[in-house]
Amino acid sequence: MDYFEEKALENSIAQARLFHTKGGNLKSVQNLLDGNIDATLKKLGATFIPKGMTEEQGTQDVTQYLKSYYAQNYDPRGGYGRPLPGEYKPKTHPLIHGGRLLEVADPTDTIERWDYSLGPKDLDCPNLLRIGETVNGDTKWYCQPMKTKKNETNKQIRRLSAMDQDSSRKNDCHIISIGGNDNWKFELEVVTIMPGCITHTFDCTLQNGTPKRKPDRDDIRFYNYCIDGVERKDEHGRHFITYFDIVQKAQLQAPPMMFKIDVEGFEFDVFSSMIQQANSNDEIAIISKPSDGANSTAHHTPSYWLPQQIMVELHWATRMTGISWMPRTRTTAEIALLSGMMYTGGGYMPIFRNWIKYCPSCMEVLFFRMLC
Template identity: 25%
Template sequence: MSTPSIPPTVQLGVIVLLCFLFMWTYQSCSQPKILLSPISLATMVPTSTDCQQSLLESDGFLCEPNATWIERKNVYFNQDEENMMKYGDPIFFISIWEPNFHCTHSRRIGKMGDGGKWVCDPYRLESRDDCLVYSVGSNGDFSFEVDMKKFMPHCEIHTFDKNNFTCPNKTCTFHTVMFGDGIQPNGSKSWMTIIKSLNHTNRYIDILKIDIEGGEYSFFPLVFNSSKSLFPRQILIELHPTNVTRVHSFFELLRNNNYVIFSKENNLYAGPFFFEYAFLKLNPRFFVRSTRNQTNK
């Protein structure tokens, strides 16, 4: 029994159809996908009901799922124990005081290399209508301020230096002043004196970027003797080599005032003993071990 032949016109039609399907599939796969509407990070955070613990323990700054936050606490407690052992090393900072906290969307603000700083989740400042930034010891380098203003135009930025410089237009307000203990005759002004003179006593300082050439060790004890409401949320600082005891005392001071370390990098431009650190202030509740934290040690 012979197989019936397919008419030539039908064969041609099938071939044309297959060619069309092939071309359509190729074009669909090769064309780049276009996002019709960009999604900002602010819309990607969990709802407040999903992140009650992180909101409470970060004083409203971070909103993360509870499971993620608990794991962040585990990381903190494990690394904090290592940090407190204070290992010795010929090059100071190499094996001590490592970061014990991580910000999901940290961003480098300012230029590459010396002058730029890592900031914890700066996009979260979008919701801060009265965002306030202090930059101390600029030495005429305004790259941080310029970049910060581009990223967060609504933030109010004040720059301080003992020498006189001029801020770039519409970027910051410059103040010729030396931060210190405010005791004559060194001509410095204390933390409280500066804040009062700027009428910022009822404001929250979101970021303090500071590089005062070793003066940090005598300056910060004065900061933490002021009202807790004036403690900066983030401290971005270059630490300079000095007596080992003073350095450990500095870190313990910040630790005792509820700061975690979220960034550490060597400033090779200045030398092997100079390190950039970034701290984030959290609520005291963060530092209380839960049963799960103890179990996961």
């Protein structure tokens, strides 16, 4: 692979396999929850009253107390059938079961929920391309092939000469962009630094389904559709389609090089549908019109059409009223399951992460398809 050093890639894939398929994710989530027992007590306003002590002598550092107590009071049966050496106050809190079992809460204001769920982060892209602004969370990222000669990059990507642009089009440099709200900064940045690439922007939220500020260029294309896990129309007539429907609408001849998506929490359903369909045996036929003007039809299984890279903003909290889990948060375990699905079902591994401190529930992740 031209994007990573072979040895580093092999080691990273081995670590990802351990995490996603050999129990590493289970242990990681356990470690996070174990480390947040005391923090949960503080959030609940509860205390642990050691046996023989008063409420005023209670503690919220229950893990250290119990560790010390059991070190001094050895039990050959390991505590089986014995009560805790104390009690929680209040006794009737709904998250403290039977006076001894605590429902531990995931951390909220730190990066921990992401660090413990997404998997190993030992593989970085050596030639990362920044796309867009560096403020307000508008920056996106793309992994370029490593430089093959001095000052030379792969011909399919940025800073192509005018002579190379037509060849890049024939190599099908296509980017799928979801959303945008009639803001075309990303697409215009692609035109500048990745000339020859075509951006297909999908957004069904614009008034009358028509953008007012779209640049008049053939390499920036607009489609009045939104994305979801299933094809549907909502009560306002907006049309939602799946990832593979989007590939068909864009009439691609090859998988997109990049799939940029920020859908405020809908990504869980989008990716679940995408990976499930990618692992089916149904062929997808796409009728496209290449640069020579002649129609052609490409027949491939869904997995063929998966994008090389996915630039996504993940969320464990959302305000979108159309999302069933909107009133709660996504847990560390759920995010670990999502990341595991991306690896085992799509061959994707995260190669870049950008935690947005002013939005702790948001994490920008660049997934790269390592395995097919």
